[in-house]
Amino acid sequence: MPELPEVETTRAGISPGLVGQQIHKVIVREHRFRWPIPVDLPLQLAQQRILAVSRRSKYLLLKVTQGTVLIHLGMSGSLRLLASTQPPAKHDHVDVVMENGAVLRFNDPRRFGCVLYTTDPIDSHPLIQHLGPEPLSDAFTADYLASRCLRRQLPIKNFIMDAKVVVGVGNIYANEALFLSGIHPNRTPDSLSNDEVVTLTDNIRTILAQAIKRGGTTLRDFSNADGKPGYFAQELLVYGKKGKPCTACKTVLVEVRLQNRSSVFCPHCQPACAD
DNA sequence: AACGGCACCTGGTCGC
DNA sequence: TGCGACCAGGTGCCGT
Known part of the structure; x- marks a missing residue:
């Protein structure tokens, strides 16, 4: 959740x-x-x-x-x-x-x-001490992320979901941030251009800040302290939208599985290679 | 060191 | 209506 x-x-x-x-x-x-x-x-x-x-x-x-x-x-x-x-x-x-x-x-x-x-x-505390920076803090900069991307070869989606790199990016927002950034989830961190790292850093911050503003995403059973749902689900662009048209180009969204988690992306807006 | 895979649980949904 | 298979927002740990 x-x-x-x-x-x-x-x-x-x-x-x-x-x-x-x-x-x-x-x-x-x-x-x-x-x-x-x-x-x-x-x-x-x-x-x-x-x-x-x-x-x-x-x-x-x-x-x-x-x-x-x-x-x-x-x-x-x-x-x-x-x-x-x-x-x-x-x-x-x-x-x-x-x-x-x-x-x-x-x-x-x-x-x-x-x-x-x-x-x-x-x-x-053992559960806290190895955590990466907060995505909405000043410590999470494009320079920082670029330095962590060096020589890393796992899928970028897995990378940004790694709490030792940056905390707080789960499956929903990883999908959304990569779509907003035009980056295929299977690209590797060390293949990203400087511009792409800057864009990705910005979009991770933006998507999380917007979701907080809307009270989070309620898919099934999330509720806040009052038992009420969050309203960000209606603003999701790719998560849970396999087979639907891309909001930017109408291409049918595709799902792949990475780390056993569903990853939805637009094959046109998020090409497999940067070119 | 870096990476992939698995495990921990319950419950909802889907196809037969 | 019932049953089994599969899926789900996280993440630490294990083996390679």
């Missing part, structure tokens, strides 16, 4: 209701995740105050008095902020209950996400 815009939409939604609140208790109904939810999480978090809600890559970070809670939504996770407790639905795995009665509720059918806690500096 969630790529960077969806996570950022969630962050913005839950932050106002959480910052400054004291945690009353934490209820864990299901521990079995990719990394199991620590058994002592409720004990660790009780009575701590939430100081800030931030995001690094697709991780939501709840800064609390003595440490940081890391939440990842995986493929199917969502967070909702309830004004007061309600009976849990299926896959409502974790509740963080505030002293004021509000409940941060984590739902994740596929359990690819995680909820972890650390008292160490967050930048040195």
Whole structure:
């Protein structure tokens, strides 16, 4: 489900209701995740105050008095902020209950996400420390991307989805950014011209910023902190549009599979070779 | 070092 | 209506 815009939409939604609140208790109904939810999480978090809600890559970070809670939504996770407790639905795995009665509720059918806690500096956490720059930060420049492209020979689509290169670019936005840039998903990073790297850098930034503005992309089940969908899906140009005409040239869009993920592109606007 | 493939899960959809 | 196959927005880890 969630790529960077969806996570950022969630962050913005839950932050106002959480910052400054004291945690009353934490209820864990299901521990079995990719990394199991620590058994002592409720004990660790009780009575701590939430100081800030931030995001690094697709991780939501709840800064609390003595440490940081890391939440990842995986493929199917969502967070909702309830004004007061309600009976849990299926896959409502974790509740963080505030002293004021509000409940941060984590739902994740596929359990690819995680909820972890650390008292160490967050930048040195194993899941965080090797991440590349934020795409919307000043560190993500064309010069930076060009330097990372040198001698790299994997498909460019796989490359821009690599979180060690740049974080936050998932399958949807990788497809969209490459289309906007006129770059075939199977091209290699070391084959890109300087102009192409500049264009790609710009388009990655632009597509993510626009999607955030629209509240993210809802394909099936993404919902924000209020349980409402995002509206970027109607602006997608190639993702999920195999067999439909290209919005620029009317050529039928084609799908290939890269890294076992569907990749849709326009054979005319995104030629296999730069020429 | 770099790359491809797989695994972790549930649920929705499609074809028979 | 039921069943199996296949697909899905992520990403760490393994073998080559």
